[in-house]
Amino acid sequence: MELLMAILIGVxxxxxxxxxxxxxxxxxxxxxGLLSHGAHLLILTMGGLGGASPPVLAEGVTxxxxxxxxxxxxxxxxxSFGVTAFILVxxxxxxxxxxTDDMNQLKGNDEHD
Amino acid sequence: xxxxxxxxxxxxxxxFIPILFKRIKGIHTGWFVLVIPVLLFIYYTTFIxxxxxxxxxxxxxxxxxxLGISFVSYIDGLSMLFSLLITGIGALxxxxxxxxxxxxxxxxxxxxxxxxxxxxxxLGVVQSDNxxxxxxxxxxxxxxxxxxxxxxxxRDGSRFGALKSMMITVxxxxxxLGGFILLGIMGGTFSIRELIAESSTFVxxxxxxxxxxxxxxxxxxxxxxxxxxxxxxxAMEAPTPVSAYLHSATMVKAGLYLVARFTPIFAxxxxxxxxxxxxxxxxxxxxxxxxxxxxxxxxxxxxxxVSQLGLIMSLLGAGAITMHTxxxxxxxxxxxxxxxxxxxxxxxxxxxxxxGIVDHETGTRDIRxxxxxxxxxxxxxxxxxxxSMSMAGLPPFNxxxxxxxxxxxxxxxxxxxxxxxxxxxxxxxxxxWIASVFTFIYSFYFVFKxxxxxxxxxxxxxxxxxxxxxxxxxxxxxxxLVVGIFFIPNVVGKWLVKxxxxxxxxxxxxxxxxxxxxVSAWHGFASPELWMxxxxxxIGGLLYVSLSKWQKVYAIQPEYLSLNAFYDATMTFSEKxxxxxxxxxxxxxxxxxxxxxxxxxxxxxxxVLFIQDAFVVDMDSFSKISVYGVINAIILLLAVxxxxxxxxxxxxxxxxxxxxxxVALFFVIFKAPDLALTQLVIETVSVALFLLAFxxxxxxxxxxxxxxxxxxxxxxxxxxxxxxxxxxxxxxxQKLVASISQYYKDTVATExxxxxxxxxxxxxxxxxxxLFEIAVLSIAGIGxxxxxxxxxxxxGDPDENK
Numbered sequence: 001m002e003l004l005m006a007i008l009i010g011v012x013x014x015x016x017x018x019x020x021x022x023x024x025x026x027x028x029x030x031x032x033g034l035l036s037h038g039a040h041l042l043i044l045t046m047g048g049l050g051g052a053s054p055p056v057l058a059e060g061v062t063x064x065x066x067x068x069x070x071x072x073x074x075x076x077x078x079x080s081f082g083v084t085a086f087i088l089v090x091x092x093x094x095x096x097x098x099x100t101d102d103m104n105q106l107k108g109n110d111e112h113d
Numbered sequence: 114x115x116x117x118x119x120x121x122x123x124x125x126x127x128x129f130i131p132i133l134f135k136r137i138k139g140i141h142t143g144w145f146v147l148v149i150p151v152l153l154f155i156y157y158t159t160f161i162x163x164x165x166x167x168x169x170x171x172x173x174x175x176x177x178x179x180l181g182i183s184f185v186s187y188i189d190g191l192s193m194l195f196s197l198l199i200t201g202i203g204a205l206x207x208x209x210x211x212x213x214x215x216x217x218x219x220x221x222x223x224x225x226x227x228x229x230x231x232x233x234x235x236l237g238v239v240q241s242d243n244x245x246x247x248x249x250x251x252x253x254x255x256x257x258x259x260x261x262x263x264x265x266x267x268r269d270g271s272r273f274g275a276l277k278s279m280m281i282t283v284x285x286x287x288x289x290l291g292g293f294i295l296l297g298i299m300g301g302t303f304s305i306r307e308l309i310a311e312s313s314t315f316v317x318x319x320x321x322x323x324x325x326x327x328x329x330x331x332x333x334x335x336x337x338x339x340x341x342x343x344x345x346x347x348a349m350e351a352p353t354p355v356s357a358y359l360h361s362a363t364m365v366k367a368g369l370y371l372v373a374r375f376t377p378i379f380a381x382x383x384x385x386x387x388x389x390x391x392x393x394x395x396x397x398x399x400x401x402x403x404x405x406x407x408x409x410x411x412x413x414x415x416x417x418x419v420s421q422l423g424l425i426m427s428l429l430g431a432g433a434i435t436m437h438t439x440x441x442x443x444x445x446x447x448x449x450x451x452x453x454x455x456x457x458x459x460x461x462x463x464x465x466x467x468x469g470i471v472d473h474e475t476g477t478r479d480i481r482x483x484x485x486x487x488x489x490x491x492x493x494x495x496x497x498x499x500x501s502m503s504m505a506g507l508p509p510f511n512x513x514x515x516x517x518x519x520x521x522x523x524x525x526x527x528x529x530x531x532x533x534x535x536x537x538x539x540x541x542x543x544x545x546w547i548a549s550v551f552t553f554i555y556s557f558y559f560v561f562k563x564x565x566x567x568x569x570x571x572x573x574x575x576x577x578x579x580x581x582x583x584x585x586x587x588x589x590x591x592x593x594l595v596v597g598i599f600f601i602p603n604v605v606g607k608w609l610v611k612x613x614x615x616x617x618x619x620x621x622x623x624x625x626x627x628x629x630x631x632v633s634a635w636h637g638f639a640s641p642e643l644w645m646x647x648x649x650x651x652i653g654g655l656l657y658v659s660l661s662k663w664q665k666v667y668a669i670q671p672e673y674l675s676l677n678a679f680y681d682a683t684m685t686f687s688e689k690x691x692x693x694x695x696x697x698x699x700x701x702x703x704x705x706x707x708x709x710x711x712x713x714x715x716x717x718x719x720x721v722l723f724i725q726d727a728f729v730v731d732m733d734s735f736s737k738i739s740v741y742g743v744i745n746a747i748i749l750l751l752a753v754x755x756x757x758x759x760x761x762x763x764x765x766x767x768x769x770x771x772x773x774x775x776v777a778l779f780f781v782i783f784k785a786p787d788l789a790l791t792q793l794v795i796e797t798v799s800v801a802l803f804l805l806a807f808x809x810x811x812x813x814x815x816x817x818x819x820x821x822x823x824x825x826x827x828x829x830x831x832x833x834x835x836x837x838x839x840x841x842x843x844x845x846x847q848k849l850v851a852s853i854s855q856y857y858k859d860t861v862a863t864e865x866x867x868x869x870x871x872x873x874x875x876x877x878x879x880x881x882x883x884l885f886e887i888a889v890l891s892i893a894g895i896g897x898x899x900x901x902x903x904x905x906x907x908x909g910d911p912d913e914n915k
Contacts, residue, residue: 001742002735006841008746012772014834015753017711021704021826023816030756030769033799037776040792042841044783047852050736054784057861057868065784066854067870073788074875075886081795082893085802089897092806101811107701 005045012038025091025101032087036080040073117172117186119156120236123149127229134222142221143211146229150204153236157188157196164190164612167624176246181303185242190612190625194451195239195370197609198458202362203232205587209466210354212584213473224264224352231257231359238367244293244303251289251331254364255282261359262351274347277680281334281344289331289371295324296378305374309619312378325379328371329388336368338426339396342419343676349411353469356411361418361461369422369454372429373617380433390430390526390541396423398544401551405558405660406667410468410478413559414461417504420552421457424519425450427545431522434529435621442525444614444621448606448630449518451613455605456511456598460500463591464559467497470584471563476574480558485568490579494564496592503595505556505653506549506646511598514632520545520642546645553653558660602632704822708829715832722839731846741782749775762813770800787871
């Protein structure tokens with residue numbers, strides 16, 4: 001299963017990086033969203049996918065999934081949500097002010113070199 | 114008494130100069146400054162008694178004892194001689210500057226602060242026994258010289274000259290620091306005395322030649338040797354007292370001091386002797402050749418300084434030969450070097466002062482406009498005549514004696530047999546002789562074109578008249594010394610020169626009186642150097658008389674082939690080149706920078722992975738493939754593809770949501786209920802947020818991105834994806850230690866009293882993470898609010914930088 005997940009994560013990263021390299025502001029925001037999904041799945045996969053039951057104490061269960069990566073991912077999900085929300089609004093503001101979402105037009109002004 | 118503190122006396126005095134300058138308007142600030150060099154000069158003369166017997170005095174002030182760095186004032190014959198030159202000529206220059214600089218028009222506060230700073234720095238250079246503090250003072254001379262050259266900072270020429278001298282001397286200074294550190298590594302100490310004591314062990318050390326070359330670079334740049342002399346003529350933009358003091362008598366001799374000081378360590382090396390002698394001679398020749406070309410009085414003197422410094426340098430190299438042979442003639446060369454160093458300081462100082470007087474009283478330094486000042490300025494003419502004749506090497510002036518000794522030493526080099534000198538040594542006296550002819554020409558050129566002949570038709574900027582008495586005192590004193598030393602060379606030799614020679618060559622002598630040199634003005638008709646001098650006078654005289662006919666020869670050399678042009682081109686090239694380079698890679702486009710980052714990331718990671726043979730896939734460590742997992746993976750891949758290829762905003766947002774939900778499904782499949790819950794909620798909120806912003810967002814558009822760019826993006830993106838996959842696989846296959854999760858599983862009920870291990874980790878075991886995650890969320894919320902609500906109204910002017 002890990003092999004499949006590793007390839008899947010690779011695909012997610014590829015798609016994310018491709019979007020981040022594009023000229024459209026919105027695509028960049030979507031790209032960061034994909035990138036965080038890839039990272040979360042990567043953490044989970046690295047912890048091992050072998051657990052037979054969720055990490056909640058219950059009668060007669062000993063083979064839990066690893067709880068630590070899950071805790072880390074939980075934190076990461078919340079943080080990436082905060083960041084995504086932030087840059088989404090930032091993209092919206094940038095578009096409202098500059099009337100463009102073309103990264104080539106949003107580049108630094110030559111006068112300020 | 115701790116006389117090491119006296120090095121800092123001028124700096125301390127400098128603190129009070131601005132106050133005196135501001136408060137006491139009636140008296141020229143220079144009078145207060147004058148006290149300091151005079152007192153120091155008198156104090157340092159008391160050491161003559163010690164050094165004459167070959168003794169020395171040491172005074173130490175700890176600075177950073179743990180690193181072996183201290184201020185040590187070590188006064189032996191050599192440093193005593195330099196200290197006397199610095200304070201003695203310093204006093205005369207201050208006296209001269211009192212009459213040269215107007216107390217109402219000039220910023221005297223600045224001038225004397227810089228000058229005193231320089232004096233301290235110079236005393237520190239010549240007295241330091243610790244190479245690190247020597248370097249400190251060395252750079253302080255560069256800085257104070259920079260300030261003094263740029264004293265009239267409103268002039269372009271001053272700023273250019275100051276910058277040029279700074280660039281060149283600081284370059285040399287840094288090289289020298291490297292040499293010092295290598296020496297420190299070789300010897301295990303920074304003390305020059307201790308380094309000299311163990312110098313015999315350095316030969317053959319891998320750093321030896323490198324340290325030698327680096328230290329020589331420092332000396333050559335400071336002492337304006339070929340090809341680094343180019344800063345000195347441009348430094349003539351400084352006020353004349355500064356030129357007289359720094360750029361003839363003291364600072365430019367710091368390099369000579371350095372060479373002399375390190376002779377006992379490096380003179381065993383062939384490289385040292387060839388470099389010092391050869392570069393010195395080349396500089397002598399080059400400087401004398403180009404002095405005749407100049408039309409500005411100070412420029413003539415600048416090139417003549419370069420040339421004379423080369424002469425002393427070549428003598429120091431020739432004197433170093435004593436390390437290899439017992440022939441007395443080479444110790445003679447060292448004596449000649451020190452003797453000429455004193456002589457040069459006297460006559461060059463006075464000549465600069467005269468050039469300043471001429472400038473001051475006529476308003477020009479252009480030799481083409483001057484002439485016929487002899488009867489108007491008789492005293493100045495006399496001083497200039499004495500100085501020039503001494504520089505030309507004529508009796509009865511001190512320059513004659515050192516010139517004779519110089520020729521004698523150069524003739525002797527032929528007889529030295531080591532290091533190919535027997536083959537090549539014969540060109541030394543030839544070059545020396547030609548250079549002496551040119552020295553003769555420019556000395557005459559300097560004095561007679563200025564003072565003799567007829568007055569030029571065109572009126573000078575000022576009606577010329579003799580300088581005030583105060584301005585003449587210093588040059589007259591120096592001219593008196595020029596004549597005086599001719600008659601008492603052996604007294605000077607005994608008091609000053611021999612102790613210095615002994616300090617340079619501690620292995621050869623145990624007492625200064627052993628330096629078996631007796632200076633005599635007359636060697637008899639048999640001596641070849643007499644006939645060389647006669648030849649110099651005849652050929653030089655003929656060439657001088659026909660000067661106007663052949664001076665045009667210099668026009669042959671085009672300006673763009675000069676060393677100055679080379680320096681300018683280097684500076685322009687490095688400035689423009691750096692600019693072009695940064696413009697090339699700093700495009701301002703975020704895509705470019707991300708390309709660099711991602712390309713670097715994948716290339717380095719993948720290459721390290723395979724170079725280190727770290728790529729391992731261990732199939733056994735993988736868990737079973739579940740059917741649900743495969744189905745979900747296919748869903749996710751499809752969703753990703755939709756995101757990538759969607760043509761509309763709405764499509765992209767919905768597919769992104771689909772990706773998020775299938776990730777949540779993965780969390781379900783892999784037994785992570787809390788994650789699945791959170792992911793579902795967050796993904797819903799995210800999609801809602803995207804949809805909320807939907808109306809305001811721009812249409813999806815690739816802005817006509819070029820196909821080639823898209824291909825590059827695709828390659829880089831694929832590289833990153835492959836990197837992540839490979840790293841993930843090999844990291845998973847090679848777990849070095851077991852997970853610590855077993856601890857959480859075991860203690861979650863007993864220690865924390867909970868059943869949901871993930872939640873207990875979040876709020877109990879690792880509660881701090883959660884705290885700051887909350888903080889992140891709050892900050893993001895405040896940020897979003899701020900961006901939406903705050904409008905720093907700049908409606909009329911959208912560009913805040915304008």
